[in-house]
Amino acid sequence: MLKFFIKSISVIFLLSYVHSAQAGDAAAGKKVFNKCKACHGIDEGGKNKLGPNLWNIVGSPIAAKEGYKYSKGMVAYAGEAGNWNDENLDIWLKKPKDLVRKTKMIFPGLKKEADRENIIAYLKANGQ
Numbered sequence: 716m717l718k719f720f721i722k723s724i725s726v727i728f729l730l731s732y733v734h735s736a737q738a739g740d741a742a743a744g745k746k747v748f749n750k751c752k753a754c755h756g757i758d759e760g761g762k763n764k765l766g767p768n769l770w771n772i773v774g775s776p777i778a779a780k781e782g783y784k785y786s787k788g789m790v791a792y793a794g795e796a797g798n799w800n801d802e803n804l805d806i807w808l809k810k811p812k813d814l815v816r817k818t819k820m821i822f823p824g825l826k827k828e829a830d831r832e833n834i835i836a837y838l839k840a841n842g843q
Contacts, residue, residue, distance in 0.1 A: 738832070738836060739833045739834075739836030739837075740836055741833070741836040741839070743829075743836075743837075744833035744835070744837025747825070748834055748837055751822070753765070754766040755769050756768045756769070756770075757770055757838070758770060759841075763783045766819075767783040768780060768783075769838060770842050771841070772838055772842065773801075773838050773839045773842065774800070775799055775842075776797065776799075777793035777796055777798060777803075778792070786817055788815045788818055789818055789819070792814065801835055804831075804838070805831050808825050808834060809824050
């Protein structure tokens, strides 16, 4: 019985560690977001720049920020995918043109999974 209890605790610890490792670090994401600042703002009520303002983007409808003109490809993707979530943001941030071939976004993407996780945490911290 003791062995079972110890194994159960170990599994719970491992699962919580894996979850926290995937959650990302908003402070680290803020640093990575410096790569995005030339085209995107993230302030509440902030204006769109070359790209849309990203305040409260996680969970929001794709291609729906008021006052921003999206590409036809992004609008079509929005019709398929609905809202921004961790999964589609990760794919988008990895290589935008792999997700939406004719996007206006010129950024090539973030190769490091940790960078993408951290930016997603930072985006979540700015709006939810």
